[in-house]
Amino acid sequence: MGNIRFGNLMDWGQVLETLEDMTKKGRLSEHQGELIRLLRFNQNWRLREAAIEALEFVDHPSLDLAKEVFSIVKRKDLYYDVRILAVDGLSKLMERIVDRQDLNGEDANAFVDQTISGLAELLETPEPPKFHDALNTSLNLVRRVGKAA
Numbered sequence: 001m002g003n004i005r006f007g008n009l010m011d012w013g014q015v016l017e018t019l020e021d022m023t024k025k026g027r028l029s030e031h032q033g034e035l036i037r038l039l040r041f042n043q044n045w046r047l048r049e050a051a052i053e054a055l056e057f058v059d060h061p062s063l064d065l066a067k068e069v070f071s072i073v074k075r076k077d078l079y080y081d082v083r084i085l086a087v088d089g090l091s092k093l094m095e096r097i098v099d100r101q102d103l104n105g106e107d108a109n110a111f112v113d114q115t116i117s118g119l120a121e122l123l124e125t126p127e128p129p130k131f132h133d134a135l136n137t138s139l140n141l142v143r144r145v146g147k148a149a
Contacts, residue, residue, distance in 0.1 A: 055089040087134040112146040
């Protein structure tokens with residue numbers, strides 16, 4: 001798995017310190033695999049939320065990172081607050097993904113289309129108004145970004 005920067009995720013205090021340090025140093029783009037690892041870690045909600053909050057500091061987000069965030073949005077087994085955080089984080093990533101010149105344009109456009117479709121599907125399901133509002137805001141932003149691409 002290569003160089004694991006965060007080490008043992010059960011030692012969450014140390015992980016949060018490392019994440020904060022990487023954020024301050026502007027190095028999150030270099031460690032997106034580790035952010036994905038935090039997003040997938042089901043044993044500690046603090047780590048997942050901290051990883052989502054750090055997304056705004058990822059300068060060159062990958063499609064894999066954005067896909068992982070979108071998977072959190074869709075997870076019905078998670079609490080709504082983290083799903084709303086993920087919706088907001090996804091919105092913040094989308095503009096930077098579409099603006100990346102080094103990404104395959106077809107892949108980025110396909111992801112935008114999948115995101116629009118997925119958000120629209122979620123809006124059709126019975127969910128709390130707070131979650132619907134977040135989805136609606138994100139859907140409008142992603143549509144706008146998709147048209148600009």
